[in-house]
Amino acid sequence: MKKVLLFFLLSIFVCACGKKEESKDERKVLKLAFRDKVRTLDPRYGGETPASHMIRMLYDGLCRRGVDGNIYPALAKRYDISEDQLTYTFHLRESEWSDGTPLTAYDFEHSWKTSLDPNTLGHGAQNFYVIKNAKKVVKGQLPVDAAGIRAIDDLTLVVTLEYPTPYLMEIISCTLFYPVPKHLDKANSHWATNPEASFVSNGPFRVKSWQKGNRIVVEKNPNYWDVDNVKLDEIEVAIVEDPMTHLYLFEKGEIDWLGAPLNETPPDAITTLRKEYSVQSFESPFVYWFFVNTEKFPFTNQKLRQALAYAIHRQELVEGIFDHNASPAMGILSPCFKMGNPPFFLDGNQEKARELFNEALEEIHLNLETFPEIVVNYPANSDTTHRLVQAIQQQWKKALGLEVKLQQLDWPVHFTKIQNGDYQLGFMGWTSYIGDPIYMLKTFMFRDDTVNMSNWESESFQARIDASNLELDPEKRMVYLREAEAILMDEMPILPLFFKKLEFSKKPGVSGVACPATGEIDFKFAQVDTNVQAFPMEEIASSVSITSER
Template identity: 30%
Template sequence: MKKRALLAIFAVFMFVLMAGGCGSNSASDSKTISMALSNEPSSLDPAMTYGLSESDVELAIFEGLTRADKKGVAQPALAEKWDVSADGLTYTFHLRKDLKWSDGTPITAKDFEYSWKRVLDPQLASGNAYMLFIIEGAEDYNSEKGSADKVGIKAVDDNTLQVKLVEPAAYFLDLTAFHAFYPVPKHTVEANKDGWAGNAETIVGNGPFKITKWTHSSEIILEKNENYWNPSVVASNSVRMPISESKSTRLTMLESNQTDLIVDPPPADEDRLKEKGLYKVEPQLGTSYYIFNVTKAPFDKVEVRKAFAMAVTRKDMIEKVVRNGKKAANTFVPPGINVNGKDFAEETGSLVVEDPAQAKKILASSGYNGEPVTILYNTNEMNKAIAESIQAMWKDALGVNVELTNQETKVFYASRENGEYQVAAANWIADFADPVNFLDIFTAKDNDAQYHNAEYNAIMKAVHKEVDPAKRAQLMHQAEKKLFDDCVIIPLYYTSQVIAVNPKLTGYYCSPTGVIDIIKAHK
């Protein structure tokens, strides 16, 4: 699954002041902040995007029923309150009065019904559809086994939205803050079906800012949305987002006082940035990993996948290449997610085996004929360095010739989605703090690994039906172990939100889900 993914997918924000500007763009104007993106957004359609840079821009120009706070907990946004039935299956959201889109058109509960069902529409083929399967009838509609009118999403009236779930889900409210649950304007979407979310002229949102200019692969400009329901909390009048895939270029912006904040600065500059008091590490729930295409030779054989996975040793790579406070990952679900009163990852223990010598023996008996393999990654200095490190490991331990292919992020996402790779870089940052957000990835019919395992899917269905917390946790541990038994992924390290920031910038916060909220950011 691509992410907000994948993140190698580590798409990122920076707040940037453009040097030499004038008027509202001047570095002396505290009402203007600047945010440099690490890559060109593939789209700004909340139903269709996965990367963090897209998510960050969307958080600025859209808003859902709820908005996550700095701890990732949903707080009232377009919904001022809600009621939950005694059995935990029915949620009734009460929208604020007089909500408007950025073009002044009224927002009603019908916009949410339209938008959520649009995500599920099999013709749209949204990779985020599975996140709505907790809703009654949603999975059947998405798999063309049911109809849209059987989905448990209903606008009772203009200000009331009723949602029925298939089983109680304590995390459902947190889900409603995720970008796939944002409303989109039907009048704009239907009028510009061939690309409404790819150009500033056709994007209509409802968030604290509105998009006024998008020069592709160069810059995005936002201005304060006068039709936002709570404009008094929006601290900046405008936001500039220059786009650069180069970490060194973005760091230069920061150190030349053109930039307020960058995410994931070059590891080689860590010590220097610490000395200057610019370096910060924020908590984040995420895992960086490599993913196998389990249908593409030679990785269509589990023995071959296990050999390549066992040949990866993490300690030196993380200490010398990754740095930035990262820790080696020995599970897929990262530490910091509590289930039934226990840290899920700690209770799991290590699922990783590092044994290059044994890996060589397994590969020799697997029938592998020695053909070269290719690692695919999206263009980024860190991704390149990691790929080169693993390339060397596989050459030294297995005697395999490994080729490296890098692609611009938008092309990279498409290649992974279409299964046009053998092994690829990936990241997953939690959308909400529950292991199912990681484990459900591989139940999706379009998951990037092309992994379609009936046993795994059955375990995850049981997870979603189980109401006993202890039994549910046990099933999730069983599912994660199955992923490792089938060797679908190679976890590398747990992510953290490393930033370099101008001390004058305040009011922003980094969510554990990897998104940076700038609604109150100012200098």
């Protein structure tokens, strides 16, 4: 099957290259491969990694991260902040959707409010909670128009906050805050699912073709307000799940980027790649974990969750599977946040795990013979993930005598299953798109938030997060956040596994790619110079500062 897939993909690439050679017009085309399928091109619902990469190509927001990692104005040419730091007034530049319709502040108002509306709730609604009344709107306690989002004319958007938020510009640079076309969304709610027929966007590129599950091609958007700074003519994206195929295509020159955050480098090939190519590697907030459905028996028991976490020998897996391209996670906040937290538990503490497991069995009145079937769900997009969950399966059997079943699913099916709570243990990768630990922690703020797939919440945890939001002293604020993480690691609604380094190699002549530590890669300023033959050693702008201070 893999050989057939590889032949099919190479046929596509060869045909594309043949057409290019026949043309006298040398178009600048960047060729990429994504590991995961793209579920949607709607910014409100495309919060996961593959969708957000495409959305960043196709849309623009109020502000955008530059190649140097800093945040710059985009559709907001300037903004004013009130003296109490609670009101932001954004003054928009004149711009258009790709169909020529003027883009206005009303598009932003519509997009953000529909993200909060319980009837059309967006994937990352909790990210809007810094906005006045946003949480109450999501919970159905106030009407949508009570949210602190108001367009006062075509080019002016006023946003009122719950509390001063110095990292607001980082938040709204996220794709979840990009606008959708109000004129199209109100007429056809499915506009983003049939892009070749009805799709419009406002970013550096527009959709040229989309073969769902296989290939997406975008082309330069002539209606983009900053089109003069877009140097690429097209970006071709193939959906390729197999890491060995990624490597093969890269070595044959059929894709220009290998590795994070777009696709996967085979762990067995990393050492060789480091010797032969210019490989970039840096710490990131990216973490792998198992979501635990705390509403499903027997995972309602805290000691059972703790036992499963303690029984995993992470360092053994790092050395055997990741080739040191990851580090054990005994918490959820990566060392790049510089929080100073020690590990919350010992790695591979199987003696303690057995003790907790036996106590859990007593509390829930079970034994190994009567223990219900446990299913671990994981995506069928990576041989590394498959090897990893198999190894953990064996560690649980050895340490606890517990048999678990593995269920591998296509990525969109897996994601939907976990999000809908139709699972027991679900493998997932998570990251922060801002350089502040609050984003990772807020994932677990409320059990009914769309991103809180563990269905867990804690009043003491919420109190620490609320206190951190109101605390202006950076050091005191960090104390609250450390305490919040400690509560999370005691309750264990997720089983942290590994912090993943971002490691990649790019083809000679590829430049201008913004690749921050958060993995929010941006190709707006990307360039391809086919005359460059050697692998350059300079770094892509990859080190957005991840800091624990506001």
